[in-house]
Amino acid sequence: MKVIEHYDRSDEPLISFEIIPPKRGGSVKKVFDSLDQVMKYNPPFIDVTYHAAESHYEELSDGTIKRHIKRKRPGTIGLCAAIKHKYGVDPVPHLICEGFTKEETEDALIELNYLGIDNVLAIRGDKADDSVPRIKNGTFNQFAVDLVDQIKDMNSGQYLENITNAHQTDFCVGVAGYPEKHFEAPNLDFDIQMLKNKVDRGGDYIVTQMFFDNEAYFRFVDKCRDAGIECPIVPGLKVLTRDAHLNFLPKYFHLNIPEELSHEVQANPTQARSIGIEWSAQQCTELLEKGAPGIHFYIMGDPTPALDVIEQLPLGHEAIGK
Ligand SMILES: NC(=O)C1=CN([C@@H]2O[C@H](COP(=O)(O)OP(=O)(O)OC[C@H]3O[C@@H](n4cnc5c(N)ncnc54)[C@H](O)[C@@H]3O)[C@@H](O)[C@H]2O)C=CC1
Numbered sequence: 001m002k003v004i005e006h007y008d009r010s011d012e013p014l015i016s017f018e019i020i021p022p023k024r025g026g027s028v029k030k031v032f033d034s035l036d037q038v039m040k041y042n043p044p045f046i047d048v049t050y051h052a053a054e055s056h057y058e059e060l061s062d063g064t065i066k067r068h069i070k071r072k073r074p075g076t077i078g079l080c081a082a083i084k085h086k087y088g089v090d091p092v093p094h095l096i097c098e099g100f101t102k103e104e105t106e107d108a109l110i111e112l113n114y115l116g117i118d119n120v121l122a123i124r125g126d127k128a129d130d131s132v133p134r135i136k137n138g139t140f141n142q143f144a145v146d147l148v149d150q151i152k153d154m155n156s157g158q159y160l161e162n163i164t165n166a167h168q169t170d171f172c173v174g175v176a177g178y179p180e181k182h183f184e185a186p187n188l189d190f191d192i193q194m195l196k197n198k199v200d201r202g203g204d205y206i207v208t209q210m211f212f213d214n215e216a217y218f219r220f221v222d223k224c225r226d227a228g229i230e231c232p233i234v235p236g237l238k239v240l241t242r243d244a245h246l247n248f249l250p251k252y253f254h255l256n257i258p259e260e261l262s263h264e265v266q267a268n269p270t271q272a273r274s275i276g277i278e279w280s281a282q283q284c285t286e287l288l289e290k291g292a293p294g295i296h297f298y299i300m301g302d303p304t305p306a307l308d309v310i311e312q313l314p315l316g317h318e319a320i321g322k
């Protein structure tokens, strides 16, 4: 079933999760162990991140530099197929522009279609310093909106080359939104216009970047509505569990940590996990009271903090599968 149908049909807020594939050489068992734990809560869908190849440089004994190109976390599509068939839950693979040609993306969409997977999250992808320069032959999607166009084209039977009577796929497309602005955008209004483009061109729902201050989410939703964006805007949350997150999360995700939270963690660094869980539970309670369509938890490799949060929430039957 499509993610947008889950939101349209449910009377209860939906609790969903996002995971990351294991590093190359890792075992899928750890992922299944995580998923076994979250299944108790009947997630309607599970997102699986997608990762491009990265460059690594090695200095050889003669002083020359050798470049190695490696995809650190392969396996998104296989993992999605496994989730669908092992748990009967709708997987949402991420598709990214960075590092992939449109031709590779078309092939990935064909694989997904054959697997009966009809949801994707269309994002641009992080422009890492060590991303692989575009030396491949082919065309590239520059922004997430270009990827949305490509997916919607396939939904109307338009492939990259002209194919008469081509099969029309039927993907539901999620896109990313930034309550505290994407760091490259000059201002929030500009970023919201770019978000509106993604929705106008076929994005069915929005999942937000993580945030720790609900006011940022509520302001963002108001501004999106004022800009004419009508689709569900799902808050994405990560539970802070370590004092190191005070630096790590702003650095990697360009977000603000409220003073009250950072002071509390700095005063009791060994209690970071319980402080973070308490903070997140309060965030969720207010978000749900004020009508958020659900919560999307970024659990990545470890579901336990998010599950501790969920246990504290006043959720109904459908949302928590009790
Ligand atoms: N779940 C995940 O894996 C998520 C990953 N991300 C990461 O966040 C980053 C951004 O991804 P998206 O939001 O999908 O990218 P996007 O392409 O929608 O926007 C990226 C930036 O470009 C700007 N922009 C968009 N269209 C533009 C245009 N036509 N002209 C000028 N500027 C334009 C936007 O304002 C924004 O600052 C990526 O690096 C992505 O990997 C974000 C959320 C979720």
Ligand SMILES: Nc1nc(=O)c2c([nH]1)NC[C@@H]1CN(c3ccc(C(=O)N[C@@H](CCC(=O)O)C(=O)O)cc3)CN21
Binding pocket: 020, 049, 126, 209, 210, 236, 238, 248, 252, 253, 298, 300
């Ligand atoms: N810019 C951006 N890139 C992303 O890939 C991304 C977002 N934003 N926002 C939404 C989700 C959340 N994502 C992630 C990705 C990795 C971790 C992660 O590895 N967290 C560990 C870090 C471990 C370490 O210390 O290295 C953690 O402890 O939080 C968390 C969220 C992926 N997504």
